[in-house]
Amino acid sequence: MSNAFVRHLSGYGHLDDTEKALLAGACRNLRELPAGAHLIREGDEPDPVFVILEGWACGYKILPDGGRQIISFMLPGDFCDIHIAILQAIDHSIMTLTKATVASLPRAEMEALIQARPMLTQAFWWSQLVDQSISRSWIVSMGRRKSVERVAHLMCELYIRMRNIGLASDHECRMPLTQLVLADALGLTPVHVNRVLRSLKAAKVMELSHGSLQILEPEKLAQIAGFDGNYLHERVHGFV
Amino acid sequence: MSNAFVRHLSGYGHLDDTEKALLAGACRNLRELPAGAHLIREGDEPDPVFVILEGWACGYKILPDGGRQIISFMLPGDFCDIHIAILQAIDHSIMTLTKATVASLPRAEMEALIQARPMLTQAFWWSQLVDQSISRSWIVSMGRRKSVERVAHLMCELYIRMRNIGLASDHECRMPLTQLVLADALGLTPVHVNRVLRSLKAAKVMELSHGSLQILEPEKLAQIAGFDGNYLHERVHGFV
DNA sequence: TGCCCCACGTGATTTGGATCAATATGCGCT
DNA sequence: AGCGCATATTGATCCAAATCACGTGGGGCA
Numbered sequence: 001m002s003n004a005f006v007r008h009l010s011g012y013g014h015l016d017d018t019e020k021a022l023l024a025g026a027c028r029n030l031r032e033l034p035a036g037a038h039l040i041r042e043g044d045e046p047d048p049v050f051v052i053l054e055g056w057a058c059g060y061k062i063l064p065d066g067g068r069q070i071i072s073f074m075l076p077g078d079f080c081d082i083h084i085a086i087l088q089a090i091d092h093s094i095m096t097l098t099k100a101t102v103a104s105l106p107r108a109e110m111e112a113l114i115q116a117r118p119m120l121t122q123a124f125w126w127s128q129l130v131d132q133s134i135s136r137s138w139i140v141s142m143g144r145r146k147s148v149e150r151v152a153h154l155m156c157e158l159y160i161r162m163r164n165i166g167l168a169s170d171h172e173c174r175m176p177l178t179q180l181v182l183a184d185a186l187g188l189t190p191v192h193v194n195r196v197l198r199s200l201k202a203a204k205v206m207e208l209s210h211g212s213l214q215i216l217e218p219e220k221l222a223q224i225a226g227f228d229g230n231y232l233h234e235r236v237h238g239f240v
Numbered sequence: 241m242s243n244a245f246v247r248h249l250s251g252y253g254h255l256d257d258t259e260k261a262l263l264a265g266a267c268r269n270l271r272e273l274p275a276g277a278h279l280i281r282e283g284d285e286p287d288p289v290f291v292i293l294e295g296w297a298c299g300y301k302i303l304p305d306g307g308r309q310i311i312s313f314m315l316p317g318d319f320c321d322i323h324i325a326i327l328q329a330i331d332h333s334i335m336t337l338t339k340a341t342v343a344s345l346p347r348a349e350m351e352a353l354i355q356a357r358p359m360l361t362q363a364f365w366w367s368q369l370v371d372q373s374i375s376r377s378w379i380v381s382m383g384r385r386k387s388v389e390r391v392a393h394l395m396c397e398l399y400i401r402m403r404n405i406g407l408a409s410d411h412e413c414r415m416p417l418t419q420l421v422l423a424d425a426l427g428l429t430p431v432h433v434n435r436v437l438r439s440l441k442a443a444k445v446m447e448l449s450h451g452s453l454q455i456l457e458p459e460k461l462a463q464i465a466g467f468d469g470n471y472l473h474e475r476v477h478g479f480v
Numbered sequence: 481t482g483c484c485c486c487a488c489g490t491g492a493t494t495t496g497g498a499t500c501a502a503t504a505t506g507c508g509c510t
Numbered sequence: 511a512g513c514g515c516a517t518a519t520t521g522a523t524c525c526a527a528a529t530c531a532c533g534t535g536g537g538g539c540a
Contacts, residue, residue: 061380064466069380083369091373091471118358125365128372129323133331135375136311140301142382143309143427147527178487187383192527194489226304231331387497418517432497434519 027103039094040081048104050080055100061092070185098176133231142187150186151196152225160229175213267343279334280321288344290320295340301332310425338416373471382427390426391436392465400469415453
């Protein structure tokens with residue numbers, strides 16, 4: 001399990017082996033969850049931080065009118081709810097999108113680790129900066145891109161993230177998102193997401209089906225998306 | 241200047257006086273800039289972090305088609321481009337929205353401070369978490385809220401942030417945003433922002449004019465916005 | 481084997497906000 | 511005082527995406 005964790009540990013490349021081992025060793029309570037299980041639900045008591053070892057999850061908020069907006073995707077190696085654990089305020093829920101293996105890192109362990117190894121605080125901070133960049137690129141998508149461009153952009157982002165943790169082969173990777181999930185992430189309706197996906201397939205640019213993505217014309221896709229992957233650092237380079 | 245800085249230093253309430261003084265003391269090169277001046281422009285060489293002492297600034301990205309999306313607002317006491325300084329990648333520009341007084345915190349100073357005082361790293365991290373919450377609430381707005389709701393939500397956010405740094409009086413504060421800026425932040429057109437503002441004024445809910453905001457019916461506004469300010473922590477409570 | 485549920489697919493219609501097109505209005509500068 | 515530019519206002523028209531309505535197909539389960 002440590003292995004799976006350390007292998008995928010993204011954004012933490014500047015940690016030394018001792019620190020990675022400490023982090024991995026502090027994880028408790030390894031569990032396998034089905035798709036659609038909640039790690040955290042608005043209104044729960046916050047406590048541990050979750051780490052995803054296998055599978056995908058997403059964070060989302062529900063609006064007064066019942067609408068759902070997905071605000072983040074979490075892939076293997078990602079920490080799930082640092083926000084919630086640190087700020088002690090649950091302002092969103094987290095749900096698995098696939099069968100997933102997760103471990104929890106109890107608050108007390110995390111505090112102790114951070115005290116012992118200041119470098120870990122930096123690692124969390126930097127990882128947070130990457131997440132922030134992703135959020136901001138979503139803002140740009142939602143604010144200024146049309147539906148096809150949004151879909152294309154998200155596919156680019158997720159493909160690169162999968163590649164960065166070694167889970168993508170050549171222009172192809174697992175992409176376990178239903179059209180409904182995609183719609184809730186992109187601020188569109190499932191109906192319209194469907195039409196967009198068909199048009200991208202018809203244009204032989206990319207195809208998303210049976211939970212996997214095939215990029216047929218990478219340059220074309222990136223161009224439609226206006227995608228510049230610079231904000232997705234495979235690892236954050238230390239500045240100390 | 242230290243005074244102005246420390247007074248507004250938001251999200252850093254758990255720092256002790258020594259640390260606040262260190263931070264303030266490390267700032268160099270105090271300057272007054274006119275409205276519309278760039279602190280950082282995509283393509284520049286990254287180096288110092290900027291701190292805003294007086295005035296407002298915003299971060300934005302320009303799209304291939306020339307469109308602009310504003311991704312953040314920076315108020316007095318905010319650090320401007322930690323992203324850029326740390327990740328060493330300039331993926332957005334930062335511009336003043338008003339006449340502003342800024343200081344710079346050179347990278348070298350910042351490194352030294354962080355080394356000397358691990359608590360500062362935590363402060364930056366936590367502050368980052370608050371920023372992230374703001375970004376996520378923007379994603380929700382852009383994805384699932386209609387134009388009036390978006391405008392209302394942004395006004396609520398900015399009013400509370402101003403209040404948190406002591407710059408708002410009772411349901412009234414400075415809000416130096418043109419309708420064009422508002423449009424670029426909310427993913428709308430200036431024309432439509434205009435109509436929304438007039439309708440809110442006609443409904444006697446709020447009024448935005450001459451660079452200042454008056455909230456006439458706070459509950460009504462919050463209700464329209466679906467606003468829950470829990471994510472805007474005046475200060476982050478330590479978890480160590 | 482058949483039923484049900486959930487994800488996907490597709491047409492017809494509606495609508496929120498964009499776009500286009502003119503004016504106004506205020507404000508710094510000479 | 512008056513010119514000139516940036517910002518605000520308002521109407522008419524257009525269009526991307528929502529909404530509504532219905533059909534399809536596969537996979538788990540009794």
